[in-house]
Amino acid sequence: MIYRESGQYKTSYLNDSQIFPIKQDRYAVLAFIAFAFLAVPFIATPYFFSAILIPFLIFSLAALGLNILTGYAGQISLGTAAFMAVGAFAAYNFMLRVPGMPILLAFILGGVCASIVGIVFGLPSLRIRGFYLAASTLATQFFVVWCLTKVPWFTNYSSSGVITAQEVKILGFHFNTPEEKYLLVLAIVCVMALLAKNMVRSTVGRSWMAVRDMDVAAEVIGFKIMRTKLTAFAVSSFYCGVAGALFAYCYVGTVEPDAYNLDLSFRILFMVIIGGLGSILGSFLGAGFIVLLPIVLSYIVHVTGLPNSVTSNVELMVFGALIIFFLIVEPHGLARLWQVAKEKLRLWPFPH
Amino acid sequence: MKLKFVKALAVSAVAATTALTGALATAQEQFIPILSYRVGLYAAGGSGFFGGAIDYFNLVNANGGINGVKISWEECETEYAATRGVECYERLKKKNGGATLVEPLGTGIAYGILDRLPADKIPMTTLGYGRSDAANGQVFPYVFPLITSYWNQAAGMIKYLGDKSGGMDKLKGKKIVHLYHDSAYGREPFPVLEAYEKQLGFQLIKIPVPHPGTDQNAQWLQIRQANPDHVILWGWGVMNAVALKTAARVGFPREKMLGVWWAGSEEDTIPAGDAAKGYTTMTFNTPGNYPVIDEIRKKVYGANKGNLSDKDRIGSVYHMRGITAAMLWVEGIRNAQNKYGKGKVMTGEQVRWGLENLNVDEKRQRELGALNMFPTIKTSCQDHEGSGAVKVQVWDGKAWKAVTPNWVVGDRAMIQKMVAESSAKYAAEKKITPACLPG
Numbered sequence: 033m034i035y036r037e038s039g040q041y042k043t044s045y046l047n048d049s050q051i052f053p054i055k056q057d058r059y060a061v062l063a064f065i066a067f068a069f070l071a072v073p074f075i076a077t078p079y080f081f082s083a084i085l086i087p088f089l090i091f092s093l094a095a096l097g098l099n100i101l102t103g104y105a106g107q108i109s110l111g112t113a114a115f116m117a118v119g120a121f122a123a124y125n126f127m128l129r130v131p132g133m134p135i136l137l138a139f140i141l142g143g144v145c146a147s148i149v150g151i152v153f154g155l156p157s158l159r160i161r162g163f164y165l166a167a168s169t170l171a172t173q174f175f176v177v178w179c180l181t182k183v184p185w186f187t188n189y190s191s192s193g194v195i196t197a198q199e200v201k202i203l204g205f206h207f208n209t210p211e212e213k214y215l216l217v218l219a220i221v222c223v224m225a226l227l228a229k230n231m232v233r234s235t236v237g238r239s240w241m242a243v244r245d246m247d248v249a250a251e252v253i254g255f256k257i258m259r260t261k262l263t264a265f266a267v268s269s270f271y272c273g274v275a276g277a278l279f280a281y282c283y284v285g286t287v288e289p290d291a292y293n294l295d296l297s298f299r300i301l302f303m304v305i306i307g308g309l310g311s312i313l314g315s316f317l318g319a320g321f322i323v324l325l326p327i328v329l330s331y332i333v334h335v336t337g338l339p340n341s342v343t344s345n346v347e348l349m350v351f352g353a354l355i356i357f358f359l360i361v362e363p364h365g366l367a368r369l370w371q372v373a374k375e376k377l378r379l380w381p382f383p384h
Numbered sequence: 385m386k387l388k389f390v391k392a393l394a395v396s397a398v399a400a401t402t403a404l405t406g407a408l409a410t411a412q413e414q415f416i417p418i419l420s421y422r423v424g425l426y427a428a429g430g431s432g433f434f435g436g437a438i439d440y441f442n443l444v445n446a447n448g449g450i451n452g453v454k455i456s457w458e459e460c461e462t463e464y465a466a467t468r469g470v471e472c473y474e475r476l477k478k479k480n481g482g483a484t485l486v487e488p489l490g491t492g493i494a495y496g497i498l499d500r501l502p503a504d505k506i507p508m509t510t511l512g513y514g515r516s517d518a519a520n521g522q523v524f525p526y527v528f529p530l531i532t533s534y535w536n537q538a539a540g541m542i543k544y545l546g547d548k549s550g551g552m553d554k555l556k557g558k559k560i561v562h563l564y565h566d567s568a569y570g571r572e573p574f575p576v577l578e579a580y581e582k583q584l585g586f587q588l589i590k591i592p593v594p595h596p597g598t599d600q601n602a603q604w605l606q607i608r609q610a611n612p613d614h615v616i617l618w619g620w621g622v623m624n625a626v627a628l629k630t631a632a633r634v635g636f637p638r639e640k641m642l643g644v645w646w647a648g649s650e651e652d653t654i655p656a657g658d659a660a661k662g663y664t665t666m667t668f669n670t671p672g673n674y675p676v677i678d679e680i681r682k683k684v685y686g687a688n689k690g691n692l693s694d695k696d697r698i699g700s701v702y703h704m705r706g707i708t709a710a711m712l713w714v715e716g717i718r719n720a721q722n723k724y725g726k727g728k729v730m731t732g733e734q735v736r737w738g739l740e741n742l743n744v745d746e747k748r749q750r751e752l753g754a755l756n757m758f759p760t761i762k763t764s765c766q767d768h769e770g771s772g773a774v775k776v777q778v779w780d781g782k783a784w785k786a787v788t789p790n791w792v793v794g795d796r797a798m799i800q801k802m803v804a805e806s807s808a809k810y811a812a813e814k815k816i817t818p819a820c821l822p823g
Contacts, residue, residue: 193568
């Protein structure tokens with residue numbers, strides 16, 4: 033009953049093209065964001081910030097980036113972690129080598145560097161698709177990590193190839209505590225998610241989806257394949273680059289190139305698949321699933337009091353089983369599950 | 385098999401509940417979080433190391449604790465992943481009155497929590513890995529690369545190779561191949577090896593092996609052609625066994641191969657079978673049996689409290705490393721108690737002082753039942769490593785045997801200079817004013 037939309041008429045184009053056409057949705061989302069900004073900093077513990085919320089937001093952003101490329105433009109990629117690495121190391125070098133560089137600009141420039149790398153490694157997508165493209169993005173993954181360990185300039189000649197993120201300071205304000213970093217990450221993620229949502233509803237997003245669904249047809253109706261695919265690579269890598277920079281600056285602090293390994297790429301790909309391909313909400317749900325579930329599981333198995341050698345394995349097994357379960361129940365991801373629930377809710381309690 | 389497993393579950397559940405109620409009864413306990421990894425690629429090492437540490441904790445508790453203070457701990461699975469490790473650290477750091485020290489046994493995790501340590505006032509030990517320049521306690525007050533770092537290990541390797549050839553000057557004109565895991569870890573010794581190359585005049589050939597290193601035919605062909613006098617194997621995981629097998633196939637004598645200590649455990653040689661015979665590696669433990677290990681067998685495994693499921697692994701390389709680490713932590717806590725009050729629970733800050741003023745000499749080692757098991761250690765604010773000595777061991781086909789009767793020490797002055805330079809750079813980047821923390 034609460035989810036009634038009777039009486040909500042779309043009387044203008046503006047009304048019709050809103051992100052959340054249903055009033056209840058709109059208020060719920062606004063309330064949720066307000067809660068995240070205003071209430072969470074007062075109620076969450078430092079553990080929550082630095083071990084759960086910050087990584088969740090950062091991985092959501094990375095998943096969002098990959099979702100643009102894989103979910104919307106249909107180009108499969110295994111190089112997400114590499115783009116994150118480019119973003120992080122570029123931001124580090126901008127901060128190091130340009131005196132007085134504002135950190136937000138460094139994040140953006142890090143993202144831009146990642147976009148450039150993305151465009152270069154996106155070129156093969158013009159000729160190949162599917163699994164073959166996955167193999168060529170795999171090359172990005174290995175090349176970038178190799179390059180960062182091989183060329184000492186990128187890591188400021190650190191013998192171990194490790195960089196230490198500089199202090200995060202915006203307009204004289206230091207972001208030191210987990211709460212402050214959380215708010216910074218949250219703000220960046222909110223802005224970028226809003227941008228992404230609008231982008232996929234615009235011409236650019238529609239051209240991506242056209243190419244995803246059938247590129248020959250898209251070309252026939254007038255989309256330039258090259259431009260479409262490369263913008264998808266550029267925008268996706270930009271998002272991943274910013275996520276990578278945030279990973280270094282707001283989460284771990286000191287990183288080695290190996291932190292951005294193939295494993296991370298796969299994790300983000302799983303987030304997108306489990307969350308839902310081609311859905312902004314799905315990126316967040318998927319990141320939540322992959323980041324939070326192992327933690328929750330490890331708490332649950334811990335309570336049982338089994339020896340640790342057993343719990344570690346049980347944890348992995350349950351996690352794997354849950355992934356398979358969800359994919360069988362809903363192959364289109366958690367976002368689809370949510371959508372179905374919403375449809376039902378709209379008709380409840382009188383489904384014809 | 386199934387029944388056995390169910391039975392084991394039931395027994396352990398009962399044991400755990402009694403342990404839980406026991407923990408509630410005595411609140412005065414020294415809490416140490418164990419960021420272990422028992423699943424994944426590196427589970428073999430992780431279960432041995434953390435099993436050793438927990439076995440030693442059980443032994444200390446069975447003997448009445450540290451001046452009456454029992455040790456309590458909680459494990460958290462990191463899977464050797466930095467993100468999981470950071471989560472575990474954050475989860476456990478405030479538990480049970482606060483963590484007193486931490487040891488993640490993983491470079492990625494160590495880096496992930498490095499910046500958080502000073503704010504949380506929790507010391508971290510990194511035995512045999514991590515930042516070599518963290519030996520400078522003025523810049524890294526909360527990090528302790530105890531016993532020895534990668535740089536001292538590399539220096540020790542060259543010293544050993546020099547001694548083996550009959551003098552350091554005899555290395556002139558020789559060829560040394562550095563076969564390394566192509567990662568930050570494999571590149572860590574570059575500055576040391578290059579400095580020695582210049583100083584001693586040998587030819588250093590660096591050959592990378594991409595991760596994970598399951599195929600090394602090309603690299604060994606290159607080695608075969610270069611025909612070097614020594615091969616340094618700076619490997620990790622499956623790469624080590626493959627290197628040994630490939631060396632055997634191309635007929636390169638294993639006696640000329642010198643591995644890093646992460647390439648020197650039973651887990652590395654047993655998979656290579658006969659190919660590993662005669663292979664030498666560095667180590668910071670002297671292989672063998674010690675009174676303390678016998679005591680663990682009797683009091684811990686005898687009481688069915690042992691952490692390793694396979695009793696044959698007692699005293700294995702990783703197990704012994706875990707015991708050594710736990711022994712040094714306990715010594716650090718005991719040391720802190722001597723200053724801040726015997727029989728009291730120490731805070732992280734106090735344990736930090738204890739680790740910074742550690743002095744485990746031969747007399748103390750004998751009392752601990754571990755004479756010569758690891759080098760003597762004396763730490764200070766300037767030297768968080770405390771030793772820098774290493775040993776060489778050889779695999780005889782069944783077990784590791786010590787090659788060098790004495791501890792090998794490389795050019796410490798040179799390493800100290802490099803540590804000073806590198807840590808000064810870090811301090812400048814992070815805007816730290818190097819200073820010793822007051823006790």
